[in-house]
Amino acid sequence: MSTQPQQPEPPEGAVAEPQQPEPPEGAVAEPGQEQDLPAPGTAEARGAGPEGPGPDAAGGPAGPGEEADEKAEHAAALAELEDRWRRALADLENLRKRHARELERERAAERARTAAALLPVIDNLELALSHAGADPGSIVAGVRAVRDQAVDTLARLGYARQDETGVPFDPARHEVVGVVEDPDVAPGTVVQVLRPGYGETGNQLRPVAVAVAKRE
Known part of the structure; x- marks a missing residue:
């Protein structure tokens, strides 16, 4: 028993139009055949595919407000870097000046220590010279003693x-x-x-x- 639906019979006197055979499933429409077009205003008509809008549908060129915000952020970052650079230069200059002051202070302290170590030598030389008139022979022993004292002073200074x-x-x-x-x-x-x-x-x-x- 056939399961195909019965086509209604045309009324008497009417001319039956030839029926176009339906293309098989999956066939490509030939040129010239009319295809179903999407209705205006639908997602398909706006360029959206079956899986949703394309990558450029939502995104677009940044507006003037976004460009202004980016420029402001860049300017702020640049200002912060410049401020940090100036602070680093100032710290380096202060460190150089402090090092120069400390070095000069150490040099002055070392000169004073060396001069203080030589003062007893000068005192003994003056003492030997003051006794040279009364006892000329004692000056040799005095000079020798001063010499030994000076040698000992240099040894204590590291030489x-x-x-x-x-x-x-x-x-x-x-x-x-x-x-x-x-x-x-x-x-x-x-x-x-x-x-x-x-x-x-x-x-x-x-x-x-x-x-x-x-x-x-």
Whole structure:
């Protein structure tokens, strides 16, 4: 038994229009055939797809108000960075001035400490000179005592006296000012100190002026 619906029969005298066969499901409409167009005002007519509006439907160019807000934010950030930069420059300048003041204060304190250490030497020299008229022989002993006191003062300041002989020549401590022939010592040995030095290697006030044995 057929399940297709019965087409109504046209009245007598009417001319039946030819029926167009329905295209199979999934077929592409041929050119010239009319297609169903979306109704005006619907979402499809405004460019929206079946899954909603496109990416450019809601977004658009920023308005004048948004551009003004962005410019204001950029200007504020720039002003903050400039303020921080000026503060850093001011702090650096203050640090430089404070360091210069502290350095000069340390130098003045060191000069005063050194001068104070030499004051007793000057006092003893004046005492030896005051007794030179009464006892000329005592001046030699007085000068020697003052010399020993000055050497001790330099040692306490970190510059011990260096006047050893019979030691190998050391270019870091010695300065050669003469060469002598001495068959009793090895070549390059310090045989005479012509001027004592003060201070150790790396903290030397002046080197030792020496004469060394001649090398064969």
